[in-house]
Amino acid sequence: MRKLLLAALLIAGTAQAVSAAETVDPQKDLKSFREYFTSRFPKVQLDDFVNGPYSMDEGLRAQWKAIDEFPPYEFAIEKGKEMFATPFKNGKSYGDCFADKGIGVRQNYPYFDTDKGEVITLELALNRCRQANGEQPYSYTKDEMSALTAYMAFTSRGKRFDIKIPNDPRALAAYKKGEEYFYTRRGQLNFNCATCHVQNPGNHIRTEVLAPALGIVAAMPIYRSNWGGMGTFSRRITSCNTQVRASSLPPQDELYRDVEYYLTYMGNGLPVSGPGARP
Amino acid sequence: MASTIRVRAVANGDATEVQSLIQHPMDSGFIKDSKGELIPAHHIEVVTFEHGGKTVFTALWGPAVSKDPYVKFKFKGGKKGDELKVSWVDNKGKSDSLVAKIQ
Amino acid sequence: MKDYSQAPVLARRAVLKGAATAGVAGIGLATMGSFAFADADTKDWPEKAFKEKSEADALKDLYGKTAEPSDKIMLEAPEIAENGAVVPVSVTSSLPNVTAVAILVLDNPNTLVAAYKIPEGTEPSVANRLKMAKTSKVVAVVESGGKLYSASKEVKVTVGGCGG
Helix, strand or coil, rough: CCCHHHHHHHHHHHHHHHHHHHHHHHHHHHHHHHHHHCCCCCCCCCCCCHHHHHHCCCCHHHHHHHHHHCCCCHHHHHHHHHHCCCCCCCCCCCCCCHHHHHCCCHCCCCCCCCCCCCCHHHHHHHHHHHHHHHCCCCCCCCCCHHHHHHHHHHHHCCCECCCCCCCCCHHHHHHHHHHHHHHHCCCCCCCCCHHHHCCHHHHHHHEEEECCCCCCCCCCCECCCCCCCEEEEEHHHHHHHHHHCCCCCCCCCCHHHHHHHHHHHHHHCEECCCCCEEC | CCEEEEEEEEEEEEEEEEEECCCCCEEEECCCCCCCCCCCCCCEEEEEEEEEEEEEEEEECCCCCCCCEEEEEECCCCCCCCEEEEEEEEEECCCEEEEECCC | CCCCCHHHHHHHHHHHHHHHHHHHHHHHHHHHHHHHHHHHCCCCCCCCCHHHCCCHHHHHHHHHHCCCEECCEEEEEEECCCCCCCCCEEEEEEEEEEEEEEEEEECCCCCEEEEEEEECCCCCCCEEEECCCCEEEEEEEEEEEEEEEEEEEEECCCCCCCCC
């Protein structure tokens, strides 16, 4: 009996490993992810999904247009531009850490670093750049970091997201971990990301209109009226965790980076709309 | 230090449309900080817009104007290259001003 | 919540000083008020007006008048504010000789939000962004030809469900 059980487990285990490698097909996932949203919201233009709740509600859209005419994230863009133009103490500057001097590259982040075997987000790359040049790292959630990414996003506005998943089992594993996190229920409210952003976009959670998961990171970093200031993906995901009464991880934790990798990949082909204004 | 004032002034025909965005906390005095203490009111009181030595618009603001306040108005006159001066003063006596060129 | 603390004190002072004196003082203050406001070059900020709880009191402090409704004022504000901290509101008017525009939010702790001086040559049109404490009527007041006119619109404000 025991031998049979062990044999069964072994077969199941092996079968799982084999099937895991077989079923990771990001391109197929992207296609069905996108089709879910476009068929559920046939009146929304594909590119418009990056505008989050504004693609779902006309009343909100009109207010957003009024604010976007002269948006409060202008100060962050200006500050970021200034920071980019100011060298570090050692004479180098942010541009030296990026392709094309960091201008017009936001749509390529996050990417999987095959040397380091991890997902690199824009914020992580920026802090590593600082540390490599003898500077202190910035907080990942707002202020200086969001000014830098606001400027970088702004230089990429309109460019289409082009996240690559190399044919490397580690990259596929990171993608898979991100997807798993997205669909795993957590917290006292027992929500997963999909509960709000896949099952209920356009609907209200209490009094707020939920954004669709398709293209949801395209507007990062965002100036939220709620925050009275800027915030990055790290800021938003840690607060989302808190809101469902779950423990949050440190910003830029490997698992969060995997989630960002998965989510951004799902929005491939959609335009960078950041920095964005949100309620 | 960079100015707190951002201005877009565009001449169109015989009128100039002015939009301005000012970086300012506009604390109402009603909000508490994380320690539970009231953050004192700190808001812009007067914003003045001048063109050709004449005041073309004055804003009198209370603490209920949003953070990083915005205003848009239009005045007759003004042509591309003209100067538009924007100045503000707040309830703590702080102030800033900027001279922008009309586009 | 109305602040009634001022009223009894003034009434008491009037009784003590004698009705005539109080009356003269009253006229003097009113005149001073309107001069201060009419002079476009002063940096005077109408502190009292910004502390009033009612539309009538705020307008009295600012302009010394009351407003009558007008259909020549276009007040644009959302039906439901996406966030009470930043509500885009704009006012335009086809009334002639406009010298001032004021915006009030009736259910804010202090009703007057902003007042604008419109010199000759400037269009009677303002767009701005306001804070609203809760669902309330937003009132736009326009001073035209020395008289006050107003228009109002209710804006619903809900607390963001997900907070910070």
